[in-house]
Amino acid sequence: VIRKRGRPAGSKDLKPRKKRRKKNGTIHANIALEDDAQLEDQVRSYLANLHDSFEDDEKIISCELAFSGLTTQQALASPKRVGWLESMNKELLKLEFYKSWEVMEKEEAAEYLRNGGKAIPIVILLTEKRCGRLKARGVVLGDRWKNTESSPTYSPVVSGPANRWLWVYSISNGHHVEMFDIENAFLQAELDEEFGEVVVKLPEQWVKENTSGYARLLKAVYGLPIAPLAWYKKYHGTLTKLGWIRGTEPGLYKKRSADGKSWLLLSVYVDDNVISAKCRHEMVSELKRIL
Numbered sequence: 001v002i003r004k005r006g007r008p009a010g011s012k013d014l015k016p017r018k019k020r021r022k023k024n025g026t027i028h029a030n031i032a033l034e035d036d037a038q039l040e041d042q043v044r045s046y047l048a049n050l051h052d053s054f055e056d057d058e059k060i061i062s063c064e065l066a067f068s069g070l071t072t073q074q075a076l077a078s079p080k081r082v083g084w085l086e087s088m089n090k091e092l093l094k095l096e097f098y099k100s101w102e103v104m105e106k107e108e109a110a111e112y113l114r115n116g117g118k119a120i121p122i123v124i125l126l127t128e129k130r131c132g133r134l135k136a137r138g139v140v141l142g143d144r145w146k147n148t149e150s151s152p153t154y155s156p157v158v159s160g161p162a163n164r165w166l167w168v169y170s171i172s173n174g175h176h177v178e179m180f181d182i183e184n185a186f187l188q189a190e191l192d193e194e195f196g197e198v199v200v201k202l203p204e205q206w207v208k209e210n211t212s213g214y215a216r217l218l219k220a221v222y223g224l225p226i227a228p229l230a231w232y233k234k235y236h237g238t239l240t241k242l243g244w245i246r247g248t249e250p251g252l253y254k255k256r257s258a259d260g261k262s263w264l265l266l267s268v269y270v271d272d273n274v275i276s277a278k279c280r281h282e283m284v285s286e287l288k289r290i291l
Contacts, residue, residue: 070126072205080134087136088124092206095138098187101200101215109212112199119201119214120144122221140200140223147196147225155228158251158267163274166252166267170276175262176283177276180291182235185271189220189230198224228270235268242289258282 075084095101104112113119121144125137147153170177182188191198198217207213220227236246244253244266253266262278264286273290277283 072124072126072203075126083134084126084136087126087134088205091124091136091138094184095187095221098184098219100187100219100221101202101217103202103208104199104212104214104216106212109214112214117199118144118146119199121201122203122206122223124203124205138203138206138221140217140221140227142223142225145198145225153225153229155232155270156250157269159249162249162252163267163269166265166274166276170265173262173278175265175276175278176280177274178283178287180273180275180287182271182273182291185235186220186222186227186231189227189234191217191220191226191230195226195230231271239266239268239290242286255286 070078072084072088075081078084121141122138123141125139127135127137129135167177169175200215200217200221202213202215204213217224220230239246239253242255244255246253251268253268255264255266257264257278259279264275264277264283266276267274275283275287275290277286
């Protein structure tokens with residue numbers, strides 16, 4: 001006997017069953033955003049993805065936006081106060097070690113502001129790593145910076161295809177490859193006259209007693225739109241002095257090996273680097289010279 005699934009043809013299901021009906025209702029969407037950058041685009045994208053799961057008679061009637069963040073006042077009043085204070089002091093010491101700014105005298109700062117000068121605020125960005133480590137970083141509010149000197153802001157970097165070519169070429173030829181990054185890269189780059197004068201307002205936690213609280217930037221502090229370009233010019237000059245030659249591809253350099261039989265290759269993406277060489281000892285030696 002062969003049994004087939006389902007009811008015989010022509011029969012009816014006499015068992016009463018409940019029909020599924022779409023429920024009338026509304027959805028209140030709560031969107032937590034880290035900051036207000038491209039806020040409208042983020043909200044539209046979120047709601048578009050959310051709409052795919054709606055029933056035909058559902059619609060959004062309200063949307064609440066919640067911004068997450070921790071101010072310095074909240075951090076210093078929290079149970080982790082000591083850790084946050086330690087991280088902020090550590091960041092300040094780093095910026096002062098690299099001589100990132102020159103504090104203006106009170107009279108000089110007052111005259112600068114009277115003459116219509118604008119000071120860009122520096123804020124302290126607080127983050128907590130997954131491991132629990134607390135980190136503070138001084139960041140210039142780059143959106144307040146005005147390019148009065150019409151200076152370029154684009155910083156050349158290696159392209160994805162060029163970086164892949166370096167890996168393929170190096171591995172296929174048996175070269176040694178090493179990745180490394182430059183610590184505090186931007187703070188090593190000076191702001192030359194071509195970038196114009198940049199005056200900043202220091203966070204109140206970093207303002208020393210009987211000082212103006214205003215400073216003239218000397219180094220490319222993070223957040224400044226011209227910081228990547230300033231670092232590129234600094235790094236490019238250093239590599240040129242060490243004998244590296246930049247090719248037609250931005251961010252891709254080469255240097256003849258000591259025996260003259262091969263090339264050392266280097267790709268640069270801001271402060272992230274990939275170096276390769278036939279001789280590992282020569283690669284390590286060159287790496288030490290760069291760092």
